[in-house]
Amino acid sequence: MSFSNTVRSTYQQQxxxxxxxxxxxxxxxxxxxxxPDIDVEYPVGAATKKxxxxxxxxxxxxSSHPDVIKAAHEGLETRGYGMSSVRFxxxxxxxxxxxxxxxxxxxxxxxxxxxxxxxxxxxxxxxxILNKDDVMISDRLVxxxxxxxxxxxxxxxxxxxxxxxxxxxEKLQLHAGKRRKVVITDGVFSMDGDTAKLxxxxxxxxxxxxxxxxxxxxxxGFIGKTGRGTHEKxxxxxxxxxITTTFGKALGGASGGCVSGRRELVExxxxxxxxxxxxxxIAPVVVSGVLKVLExxxxxTERRDKLEANTAYWRKGLEEAGFVLKKGDTxxxxxxxFNAKLSQDVSRDLFAEGIYxxxxxxxxxxxxxxxxxxxxxxxxxxxxxxxxxxxxKKVGCKYNILGKTKDEIIEMYGM
Amino acid sequence: xxxxxxxxxEYVKAExxxxxxxxxxxxxxxxxxxxxxxxxxxxxxxxLENKYKISIxxxxxxxxxFDSVNKIVALVREYVK
Numbered sequence: 246m247s248f249s250n251t252v253r254s255t256y257q258q259q260x261x262x263x264x265x266x267x268x269x270x271x272x273x274x275x276x277x278x279x280x281p282d283i284d285v286e287y288p289v290g291a292a293t294k295k296x297x298x299x300x301x302x303x304x305x306x307x308s309s310h311p312d313v314i315k316a317a318h319e320g321l322e323t324r325g326y327g328m329s330s331v332r333f334x335x336x337x338x339x340x341x342x343x344x345x346x347x348x349x350x351x352x353x354x355x356x357x358x359x360x361x362x363x364x365x366x367x368x369x370x371x372x373x374i375l376n377k378d379d380v381m382i383s384d385r386l387v388x389x390x391x392x393x394x395x396x397x398x399x400x401x402x403x404x405x406x407x408x409x410x411x412x413x414x415e416k417l418q419l420h421a422g423k424r425r426k427v428v429i430t431d432g433v434f435s436m437d438g439d440t441a442k443l444x445x446x447x448x449x450x451x452x453x454x455x456x457x458x459x460x461x462x463x464x465x466g467f468i469g470k471t472g473r474g475t476h477e478k479x480x481x482x483x484x485x486x487x488i489t490t491t492f493g494k495a496l497g498g499a500s501g502g503c504v505s506g507r508r509e510l511v512e513x514x515x516x517x518x519x520x521x522x523x524x525x526x527i528a529p530v531v532v533s534g535v536l537k538v539l540e541x542x543x544x545x546t547e548r549r550d551k552l553e554a555n556t557a558y559w560r561k562g563l564e565e566a567g568f569v570l571k572k573g574d575t576x577x578x579x580x581x582x583f584n585a586k587l588s589q590d591v592s593r594d595l596f597a598e599g600i601y602x603x604x605x606x607x608x609x610x611x612x613x614x615x616x617x618x619x620x621x622x623x624x625x626x627x628x629x630x631x632x633x634x635x636x637x638k639k640v641g642c643k644y645n646i647l648g649k650t651k652d653e654i655i656e657m658y659g660m
Numbered sequence: 661x662x663x664x665x666x667x668x669x670e671y672v673k674a675e676x677x678x679x680x681x682x683x684x685x686x687x688x689x690x691x692x693x694x695x696x697x698x699x700x701x702x703x704x705x706x707x708l709e710n711k712y713k714i715s716i717x718x719x720x721x722x723x724x725x726f727d728s729v730n731k732i733v734a735l736v737r738e739y740v741k
Contacts, residue, residue, distance in 0.1 A: 612694030
C-alpha cells in the first residue's frame, strides 16, 4: 500500500499545523441561490441561518437573475449539457464563437478567446506569447493566478512596488535590453479595492516599448461609465494589449474566463496556451447565460449605476461610524482591523448579527493588515445595507474600535 | 556595519519598503515577516549577483537564506572570492 500510515500521518500533521496556525479554511454551506439574502449552515451541522451576504463577487446581482437563468435553460435545451471535447477537436459551438465576438465588442478589443476560467487564462497566456528573451514586470499585489502564469513562463520576471509608477519606470529602464517587455497589473486589486493607474501605465509602456496586461476580473461589467472596465474609467480603451477577465464574478458569476486583446496575441493563445488546448471550454449552459448578461449590460447601465450608488452609501456609512477603511471608490470596501484574531472575532460576531463577511489576514494580505473585506452588490437594497451598517456599528462598539486610528487599534490589539 | 551589509540594507529598503516611515534592521525577518514575498526575491538575487559578480545556485537562494540582511550577507560571502 503506497498510502501507508506513515504517509497518512505526515499529511495529518500538515493539516493540524494549518489548524494550529489559524490558517485552516473552513467552508460554509449555503442552502440557497447566490443573492444578498442567503441561508448558511455554519458551523457544519448547525441549523441554517438567514444572513445578508456582504462578501460575494456578485457585484451586479446577476448570479440569480431570472433572465440569465432563462437563457441558461434555453442553452441547455438547444446546445446540450457538455461538449466532451476540447475546442480544436469538436468542442467549439456557434455560441462559443458568438460569445468571443460579443466580449470583444464589450471590452473594445481586437479579439477574444475563452478559457475554462480566468485562472486558466492567466496560467496560460504568458507562456503562449513570451520566451526566455523577454521580461514580465508585475505589480507586487497581482492575483495569485497571474503569479502561477508567470511561474509557468520561461521569460525573466521582476516586480514593482504596488501602483508605484516611479518604481515601474525604473524597472522598465533596467530591462530596456529585453526583446519584449510586458507590464502586468490587476485593473482593480481584489484585496484593497484600489484601481490601477492605467493611463499612466499606458504612457510608460508607450515610452519604453512595452506591452500592457490587465486582469479585469474585479472590474468587468461595472467599472467605467458603461461598465467596460478599468480601461474605460482611465480613458485608455483600445490601448490595452492583453485583458483577462472572468465570467465568475459580475458577469453572471458561474465560471469561465477569457483573454481579450491584440488579434495576434489571442491567436497565439489559441495555438499554444495549454489550459485552452488541454481542457474543455465553458459549458454551453454557461455560455448562454453570459451572452444574456452581456445583452443586459449593453442595453442599460442601470445595474452598475445602482452599484455605484450603493457603494458610496456603504462607504459613507462606515466612515461616519468611525471605521478605518482602505481608500477607494470600487465596490470592494475593506474594513481595516490590522490584527488577525480581531478580524476573525469581528467576522464571527457579525455572523451572529446576521451579516456574512469574512476576515482576511496574513498570508492572504500583508502582515499586520488584517481586515474584513466587504463587497457591495447592485442586488443590495438600502435595507440590506442599513442592517449591515447597524451590525458593524454594534460589533465595532463592542471592540471599542469606532473612531480609533490605525495606531490606536494596533496599540489595543497588536498587529 | 561593513560595506556589504550597508549596500544590501540600502537596497532592501529602497526596493521593498512601501512606506517611507517604515524601517528595518539587519536582523529584521524579511520573508517570514512579510516584507519581501518569496516571488520578489528574484530581483534581490539578481541584484546581488550583478553587484558582486557571483552566481548563487537556485537551491541556495531559499527563503530561509534570504530572510534577513545578515543572512543574505553571509550567503553572498560564501560566493565572493
